[in-house]
Amino acid sequence: MSADSIVEVKEVGKTYEGGVEALADVNVALPSGRLSTLLGPSGCGKTTLLKIIAGLIPPSRGEIWVKGKKVAGPGPERAFVFQDFALLPWGNVLRNVGFGLELRGLPKEEREQIARKHIAEVGLKSFEASYPHQLSGGMRQRVGLARALAVDADIILMDEPFSSVDEQTRRKFQEELLDLLKNRKKTVVFVTHSIEEAAYLSDQIVLLSARPGTVSKIIQPNIDREGRSPDEIRRDKNYLDAVDEIWQILKHYI
Amino acid sequence: MERKDLTATPLFWQLASFALFFGLWELAGRWPISFAFPPFSKTLVALLGMIADGSLLKAYQSTLQPLIIGIVLCSIIGIGFGVGMGLSRAVEWLSLPIFIVLQAAPMAAIIPLITYMYGIGITAKVLAVVVLAAPVIVMNSYKGIRNTSPSLIQMCRAFLGTKRQEVVKIILPHAAALIFAGLRLGLAMGFIGIVIAELLITPTGIGDLITYNSSVADYPKMFAAIASIVLFAALTIQALERLERKLFPPEMRGFEDVG
Numbered sequence: 001m002s003a004d005s006i007v008e009v010k011e012v013g014k015t016y017e018g019g020v021e022a023l024a025d026v027n028v029a030l031p032s033g034r035l036s037t038l039l040g041p042s043g044c045g046k047t048t049l050l051k052i053i054a055g056l057i058p059p060s061r062g063e064i065w066v067k068g069k070k071v072a073g074p075g076p077e078r079a080f081v082f083q084d085f086a087l088l089p090w091g092n093v094l095r096n097v098g099f100g101l102e103l104r105g106l107p108k109e110e111r112e113q114i115a116r117k118h119i120a121e122v123g124l125k126s127f128e129a130s131y132p133h134q135l136s137g138g139m140r141q142r143v144g145l146a147r148a149l150a151v152d153a154d155i156i157l158m159d160e161p162f163s164s165v166d167e168q169t170r171r172k173f174q175e176e177l178l179d180l181l182k183n184r185k186k187t188v189v190f191v192t193h194s195i196e197e198a199a200y201l202s203d204q205i206v207l208l209s210a211r212p213g214t215v216s217k218i219i220q221p222n223i224d225r226e227g228r229s230p231d232e233i234r235r236d237k238n239y240l241d242a243v244d245e246i247w248q249i250l251k252h253y254i
Numbered sequence: 255m256e257r258k259d260l261t262a263t264p265l266f267w268q269l270a271s272f273a274l275f276f277g278l279w280e281l282a283g284r285w286p287i288s289f290a291f292p293p294f295s296k297t298l299v300a301l302l303g304m305i306a307d308g309s310l311l312k313a314y315q316s317t318l319q320p321l322i323i324g325i326v327l328c329s330i331i332g333i334g335f336g337v338g339m340g341l342s343r344a345v346e347w348l349s350l351p352i353f354i355v356l357q358a359a360p361m362a363a364i365i366p367l368i369t370y371m372y373g374i375g376i377t378a379k380v381l382a383v384v385v386l387a388a389p390v391i392v393m394n395s396y397k398g399i400r401n402t403s404p405s406l407i408q409m410c411r412a413f414l415g416t417k418r419q420e421v422v423k424i425i426l427p428h429a430a431a432l433i434f435a436g437l438r439l440g441l442a443m444g445f446i447g448i449v450i451a452e453l454l455i456t457p458t459g460i461g462d463l464i465t466y467n468s469s470v471a472d473y474p475k476m477f478a479a480i481a482s483i484v485l486f487a488a489l490t491i492q493a494l495e496r497l498e499r500k501l502f503p504p505e506m507r508g509f510e511d512v513g
Contacts, residue, residue, distance in 0.1 A: 056408055074412050086409035090427055090506045100413035103423070133505040151413065 005029035012062035024212035037198040040208030079153035100151035118146040138169035199242040210253040300474035317459030324383025332391035340399020357389035386447035387440035394436025398429030431502035
């Protein structure tokens with residue numbers, strides 16, 4: 001595996017209780033500072049793989065290595081963004097964004113100061129005192145993203161973060177995500193079932209086969225995003241080629 | 255005031271409902287259905303009389319003592335048990351069957367047995383309250399803990415929460431509303447328990463007022479005692495329900511599903 005990979009998945013398999021085999025022999029390396037997408041037909045185990053990388057689910061076979069260390073559970077170098085947001089319903093935005101720091105025992109003032117900074121970054125300034133039920137789905141996910149950014153992990157694991165958000169919000173969100181990541185050295189692992197989303201966001205796309213999921217192909221779209229508008233990217237030849245290539249492979253699994 | 259349509263306010267209909275109820279009671283008492291059934295007006299007079307001579311207050315003091323002791327005991331032990339059952343599989347397997355049976359059983363039938371074992375003192379009455387109130391308090395605490403959103407627990411683990419933090423910061427706040435509701439339902443059962451105990455074990459407090467006045471055929475006083483405990487229990491439970499809605503607004507309980 002290449003030297004600059006930060007996450008290494010080695011022969012990982014997962015069989016759930018009851019015998020359902022979700023993943024079989026997954027081998028993949030995710031490059032540091034890049035955005036990798038796990039993409040595949042529904043039920044291919046992409047979320048399972050992400051949660052195994054997060055240390056939330058133990059693999060049945062194989063190993064995960066993160067920054068040269070074998071994963072035995074969640075770690076401070078990884079932060080998770082949940083599909084269903086997983087916000088405390090009884091906590092306001094400020095508490096939710098600072099929750100990861102709260103669990104690490106940071107003093108209230110310090111964590112709130114950090115939380116405020118990230119709340120502003122995801123565009124939720126002045127919503128600090130709002131509760132999740134007062135926010136739209138898109139805003140709730142911004143809270144989830146800010147919470148992951150606040151713990152300053154090297155790796156951000158995102159489980160279909162935009163799937164419960166409407167299409168317009170979703171596009172805007174994707175653009176903002178790229179903006180947010182541009183000046184940071186974050187590694188992002190992103191699970192999605194949207195081909196366009198994967199092609200638009202990713203430096204590397206890991207295509208998984210139908211259940212039991214295994215790596216079917218790795219695609220690097222090679223899209224030049226520097227100084228170009230989202231619409232220009234969406235008309236880029238490499239972007240369109242990537243979308244087409246993914247579709248040609250995925251359609252065999254449907 | 256003159257412009258406002260009175261029939262449009264809920265208060266109007268609530269008062270109308272009371273007026274209708276007491277009116278029918280008055281009519282039924284004057285009919286009379288039975289000599290042992292006094293009209294509303296006589297009952298009210300008897301109630302005011304008992305308030306004035308202090309006998310009602312004295313009765314409540316002795317009725318509420320075992321009730322409060324019983325409910326406090328239940329809150330400590332019952333919530334402890336329920337939370338334990340929710341957190342530990344071993345405790346769950348050990349005690350869940352017992353509490354499911356206890357919750358379904360007509361617990362009032364056990365009260366004579368309590369008298370047999372613990373005599374006629376305050377211990378027996380406290381036990382009567384505990385026996386009726388505990389199952390619902392335990393079961394609600396248990397369900398509250400068990401209903402914690404798995405996604406929130408996973409979130410806590412992903413952000414490096416310890417098992418202790420998981421309990422203190424996720425599970426307990428999540429269960430608080432159901433636990434409180436359990437206490438409210440437990441208190442309602444406790445009222446039943448204490449009145450049965452006072453009627454079956456030894457007549458004290460409200461039970462004494464009911465039994466004594468029934469034996470000397472002072473039916474207005476007997477009905478006043480009954481009505482007062484019904485009213486008292488209803489108002490207390492209602493007040494707790496309001497407090498519950500204020501402390502735990504439904505949208506912050508986390509039972510709504512997002513997305």
